[in-house]
Amino acid sequence: xxxxxxxxxxxxxxxxxxxxxxxxxxxxxxxxxxxxxxxxxxxxxxxxxxxxxxxxxxxxxxxxxxxxxxxxxxxxxxxxxxxxxxxxxxxxxxxxxxxxxxxxxxxxxxxxxxxxxxxxxxxxxxxxxxxxxxxxxxxxxxxxxxxxxxxxxxxxxxxxxxxxxxxxxxxxxxxxxxxxxxxxxxxxxxxxxxxxxxxxxxxxxxxxxxxxxxxxxxxxxxxxxxxxxxxxxxxxxxxxxxxxxxxxxxxxxxxxxxxxxxxxxxxxxxxxxxxxxxxxxxxxxxxxxxxxxxxxxxxxxxxxxxxxxxxxxxxxxxxxxxxxxxxxx
Amino acid sequence: xxxxxxxxxxxxxxxxxxxxxxxxxxxxxxxxxxxxxxxxxxxxxxxxxxxxxxxxxxxxxxxxxxxxxxxxxxxxxxxxxxxxxxxxxxxxxxxxxxxxxxxxxxxxxxxxxxxxxxxxxxxxxxxxxxxxxxxxxxxxxxxxxxxxxxxxxxxxxxxxxxxxxxxxxxxxxxxxxxxxxxxxxxxxxxxxxxxxxxxxxxxxxxxxxxxxxxxxxxxxxxxxxxxxxxxxxxxxxxxxxxxxxxxxxxxxxxxxxxxxxxxxxxxxxxxxxxxxxxxxxxxxxxxxxxxxxxxxxxxxxxxxxxxxxxxxxxxxxxxxxxxxxxxxxxxxxxxxxxxxxxxxxxxxxxxxxxxxxxxxxxxxxxxxxxxxxxxxxxxxxxxxxxxxxxxxxxxxxxxxxxxxxxxxxxxxxxxxxxxxxxxxxxxxxxxxxxxxxxxxxxxxxxxxxxxxxxxxxxxxxxxxxxxxxxxxxxxxxxxxxxxxxxx
Numbered sequence: 001x002x003x004x005x006x007x008x009x010x011x012x013x014x015x016x017x018x019x020x021x022x023x024x025x026x027x028x029x030x031x032x033x034x035x036x037x038x039x040x041x042x043x044x045x046x047x048x049x050x051x052x053x054x055x056x057x058x059x060x061x062x063x064x065x066x067x068x069x070x071x072x073x074x075x076x077x078x079x080x081x082x083x084x085x086x087x088x089x090x091x092x093x094x095x096x097x098x099x100x101x102x103x104x105x106x107x108x109x110x111x112x113x114x115x116x117x118x119x120x121x122x123x124x125x126x127x128x129x130x131x132x133x134x135x136x137x138x139x140x141x142x143x144x145x146x147x148x149x150x151x152x153x154x155x156x157x158x159x160x161x162x163x164x165x166x167x168x169x170x171x172x173x174x175x176x177x178x179x180x181x182x183x184x185x186x187x188x189x190x191x192x193x194x195x196x197x198x199x200x201x202x203x204x205x206x207x208x209x210x211x212x213x214x215x216x217x218x219x220x221x222x223x224x225x226x227x228x229x230x231x232x233x234x235x236x237x238x239x240x241x242x243x244x245x246x247x248x249x250x251x252x253x254x255x256x257x258x259x260x261x262x263x264x265x266x267x268x269x270x271x272x273x274x275x276x277x278x279x280x281x282x283x284x285x286x287x288x289x290x291x292x293x294x295x296x297x298x299x300x301x302x303x304x305x306x307x308x309x310x311x312x313x314x315x316x317x318x319x320x321x322x323x324x325x326x327x328x329x
Numbered sequence: 330x331x332x333x334x335x336x337x338x339x340x341x342x343x344x345x346x347x348x349x350x351x352x353x354x355x356x357x358x359x360x361x362x363x364x365x366x367x368x369x370x371x372x373x374x375x376x377x378x379x380x381x382x383x384x385x386x387x388x389x390x391x392x393x394x395x396x397x398x399x400x401x402x403x404x405x406x407x408x409x410x411x412x413x414x415x416x417x418x419x420x421x422x423x424x425x426x427x428x429x430x431x432x433x434x435x436x437x438x439x440x441x442x443x444x445x446x447x448x449x450x451x452x453x454x455x456x457x458x459x460x461x462x463x464x465x466x467x468x469x470x471x472x473x474x475x476x477x478x479x480x481x482x483x484x485x486x487x488x489x490x491x492x493x494x495x496x497x498x499x500x501x502x503x504x505x506x507x508x509x510x511x512x513x514x515x516x517x518x519x520x521x522x523x524x525x526x527x528x529x530x531x532x533x534x535x536x537x538x539x540x541x542x543x544x545x546x547x548x549x550x551x552x553x554x555x556x557x558x559x560x561x562x563x564x565x566x567x568x569x570x571x572x573x574x575x576x577x578x579x580x581x582x583x584x585x586x587x588x589x590x591x592x593x594x595x596x597x598x599x600x601x602x603x604x605x606x607x608x609x610x611x612x613x614x615x616x617x618x619x620x621x622x623x624x625x626x627x628x629x630x631x632x633x634x635x636x637x638x639x640x641x642x643x644x645x646x647x648x649x650x651x652x653x654x655x656x657x658x659x660x661x662x663x664x665x666x667x668x669x670x671x672x673x674x675x676x677x678x679x680x681x682x683x684x685x686x687x688x689x690x691x692x693x694x695x696x697x698x699x700x701x702x703x704x705x706x707x708x709x710x711x712x713x714x715x716x717x718x719x720x721x722x723x724x725x726x727x728x729x730x731x732x733x734x735x736x737x738x739x740x741x742x743x744x745x746x747x748x749x750x751x752x753x754x755x756x757x758x759x760x761x762x763x764x765x766x767x768x769x770x771x772x773x774x775x776x777x778x779x780x781x782x783x784x785x786x787x788x789x790x791x792x793x794x795x796x797x798x799x800x801x802x803x804x805x806x807x808x809x810x811x812x813x814x815x816x
Binding site: 033034036038127128195197212218219 | 377514515516518519521522524525526527528529530531533534537538541547548549550551571572573574575775805
């Protein structure tokens with residue numbers, strides 16, 4: 001397989017996953033805020049910016065913390081390299097370049113998703129329509145993942161695409177854990193109602209759509225250590241950080257000359273396995289540092305991976321967050 | 330465009346609109362929001378809500394409907410609103426009530442002090458269908474028998490909230506409460522922006538905590554025992570199992586061994602069960618002890634429960650307090666066990682077995698509501714003002730034949746709430762079923778399931794009899810939480 005085509009397939013996998021994660025994070029966020037008091041609702045929109053890792057850029061760009069400005073930046077902004085609009089054009093750009101390797105039906109489905117954003121525009125600020133749009137886009141992207149699994153040979157192109165997908169997903173899980181573990185409730189009185197107990201841990205599970213599976217596996221009410229254990233260390237849940245890294249490991253084993261890369265993965269796995277979730281759940285700062293370290297290593301892995309397999313492609317513009325890496329045009 | 334409120338009128342107390350046609354404090358945001366919607370937009374939302382209910386698969390089953398057993402859940406898109414500070418008092422009253430009822434049930438199956446002290450008559454239990462001899466002397470964890478209680482509340486014309494009945498056997502409806510909120514969030518996301526609606530989804534965590542507190546195992550295996558897919562509440566059984574992370578089982582999935590342990594039959598082999606949240610009536614629970622022909626339960630369950638090897642919620646025999654004659658004694662029961670005044674009043678009730686009361690009831694049948702002591706689902710009752718002469722005579726005969734089995738209450742002017750119908754937004758009568766949990770601790774749902782009689786003037790809210798439901802909002806208007814609500 002051509003290195004150039006492999007690179008596009010890899011980025012296609014990343015962008016598709018990013019678009020799906022973004023759509024889901026936004027609709028979960030919308031849904032979650034409806035349960036909070038007025039004051040807490042307005043103060044929490046900025047979390048979405050933090051999850052997407054562009055606090056700094058946003059502050060330079062606009063900085064307003066209201067719903068409309070933040071959604072505008074996350075969905076439509078051309079200045080934000082990881083806006084949904086730019087993510088979808090990233091999907092399209094890479095899709096064209098690896099068209100020959102992608103099953104035709106899947107190609108059409110991807111194309112359709114990319115076109116759908118053009119149809120929403122200002123409608124997006126209408127709550128009801130936004131909900132329907134985000135739901136549709138998420139469903140379409142899930143269908144695309146299904147089409148890839150069901151109709152593509154498990155060949156090199158498939159491996160590159162899946163590596164992109166799991167790398168992106170691991171990154172997203174780590175960001176969600178980092179950002180969502182912060183206390184959502186600022187009005188202290190209402191925060192003490194039993195109805196708001198553990199809101200931030202529930203928010204992590206909901207953002208990763210892991211609530212139901214958590215309940216059946218953990219058999220305990222939602223609490224910090226169990227949630228961290230589930231989303232960081234679980235072996236079977238596809239959004240768990242460990243699961244994603246484990247998948248990367250098994251994909252790498254099927255590729256040539258990946259000993260050094262595999263070593264990096266092993267170190268990451270060890271780090272997760274050794275993490276003390278009780279300590280991390282107690283101490284927000286330690287958790288933040290830990291997640292930060294995971295993200296740095298994941299970013300390094302992503303960089304080494306692309307340099308190893310796609311050495312000829314133009315250098316990826318280095319940004320502070322691996323998410324905003326490489327628009328690749 | 331005329332306001333959707335311009336012709337609104339309630340014959341009684343209305344939950345959202347006061348006597349001057351102004352919205353109550355907690356309802357102002359909703360009132361204004363609906364006022365700004367065109368009729369078409371309102372109908373579009375109704376259609377969207379109906380579609381959401383179909384997509385989400387929220388159903389209930391009606392017996393004797395031939396092959397079409399599942400119906401979509403009937404839902405009204407206008408929520409019922411209660412202000413948080415009023416709710417906190419109701420919440421306290423419900424906690425008080427369930428604590429007292431559990432002390433009462435535990436006493437009945439042990440020393441019977443309340444009978445010895447002459448507060449309630451012994452004869453009541455000799456004649457009770459739901460008193461189970463087989464449960465005498467058993468001590469379930471925390472001394473709690475009724476872990477999940479659904480109490481029906483109604484508001485009379487003067488604004489007083491009364492407890493109409495306590496459902497302590499297998500009360501249902503909580504899944505609809507939770508799903509109604511989901512549907513509302515999908516249908517009216519904007520309204521949630523305008524006010525602080527307290528969330529309801531902590532119920533699942535509280536239920537998990539309550540059930541888990543019945544086992545010593547820190548991560549207990551919990552089962553929801555359902556009569557099966559044809560039961561009217563099967564949707565709820567499946568929903569709760571899914572949310573709790575419990576195993577949904579039918580009787581035939583369970584096995585009790587000679588050492589009185591309960592197991593489920595898994596593909597990997599047998600797995601020990603710690604807690605059974607049963608949605609099967611006592612009579613069908615264990616053919617070794619109760620009905621021999623039952624295939625809905627499992628042989629040996631009672632042995633296992635008595636030996637303390639498995640916890641059953643609600644405990645067998647808990648239904649003894651779910652009797653409309655026992656209900657009439659609840660205020661005394663609260664005073665006797667807790668030495669407190671009841672926070673929530675009972676509806677004034679005549680026990681037909683008392684001679685004087687019976688005379689009064691028979692003379693005034695046409696203005697009273699008569700209920701059998703042990704039925705649920707709104708079956709077998711007489712609503713005097715809405716009945717024919719023949720129906721009244723039929724009930725007079727029934728009461729004379731079996732007075733112990735009947736109680737009578739005045740026809741309350743059940744409060745109304747705005748409801749969307751073909752004629753626009755009109756007033757319809759409603760009630761409220763909150764759910765109260767008791768295990769190691771006690772908790773109450775934030776609000777509950779509001780049921781609405783969809784037919785004009787009708788007081789029958791049961792879904793099996795054509796009633797609908799609404800989302801129930803506890804709205805915080807003060808921004809201040811009550812001190813003892815704080816954990």
